[in-house]
Amino acid sequence: MADELVFYTNPMSRGRIARWMLEEVGQPYRTEILDYGTTMKAPDYLAVNPMGKVPAVRHGQTVVTEAAAICAYLADVFPEAGLAPPHGARERGPYYRWMFFAAGPVEAAVSNRVMGWSAPEGRERMLSYGRFEDAMAALDYAVSQGDYVAGDRFTAADVYIGSQIGWGLIFGTIEKRPAFERYWARVSDRPAYRRATEIDDALMPKE
Template sequence: MSKEITFYTNPMSRGRIARWMLEETGVPYHTEYLDFGTTMKAPAYLAVNPMGKVPAIRHGETVVTECAAICAYMAEAFPDADLAPAADERGPYYRWMFFAAGPLEMAVTNRALGFEPPKDRLRMIGCGRFDEAMDALEQAVSGTPYVVGDRFTAADVYVGSQVGWGLRFGSIEKRPAFIDYWERVSNRDAYRRATEIDNAAIPAQQSMH
């Protein structure tokens, strides 16, 4: 597919996840940096993402927001990168990618904000208890090297990013399984390239304030 990809991001955001995925595919893309509270909330970008948040990508006429969706979309749009699931890998691929995007992120955010759901209301909340989310995450990254088995996929970009972020900022438990998994998935050229690009862009973004 030759349609141009425009990547909307800020180097100090979840856009780092999408950058990693873009680098994994190896396809060319154009980056547009947006600033929190100003260009991110301006009409031009709200027409791309009404939430006024990054990241987002525009691929031709197609717009995709939400990091997990961007990872899944890119894997399917560029099959030569071999990051999409095979037929027998779809179960764990989608299961754990969406677990990380939903219950895991909710549990981690609740804990970071100091919110503990009342015990008699746990059935109302999709993530359950924090320790249950941690146990489920450990199951996702244990037993096989990667989420679907022996092969790295886009699910590892997303799940791995959640694990790496959590370990760095102390928002998830430093269990050996999490540390081992993060070492495996972050030991990739695409991750190093993406990190270097975003780290280099941080001073320019900070100088705008």
């Protein structure tokens, strides 16, 4: 029997990234919805993720947390989905480069800006992203080299980067650059993205 794939999430979280990736992979999975401050901080879930945050996946005995890591893991363990360039392929470099650039410098730059914080003058080099403007310029470059960030095929990197850009455009946390808008329109026009969005929207609390 194949290892069960369990997805821990909340529809108002970065779990939407992992949901999109799971729908792209196309393997059966079971969802456990957790609530902030209660089941997300309960002992049972802290045994899965000591941070008490979502998303997380459990695949058999393997637990993976952090949205970018989940995307990379699922692409590797389900290669038949074609969501990662082959090992040794030229595209493997930009695939890793831009996925983890978005997970590190871009995530930090956007979060700090939302909080109203920036580095003191002259100390920007201590930050992984330097200045917010530098991170945005590099992200613009990443999505402007072709249809997708790792060549001419959609990959797990586009799930992660697309999610970051999509949220940023919707909530106003990144600039509405033409390159970002074109890229988001392209990657969000996928059946798996639409399925994932419909599932999570249906799980949102009813007012």
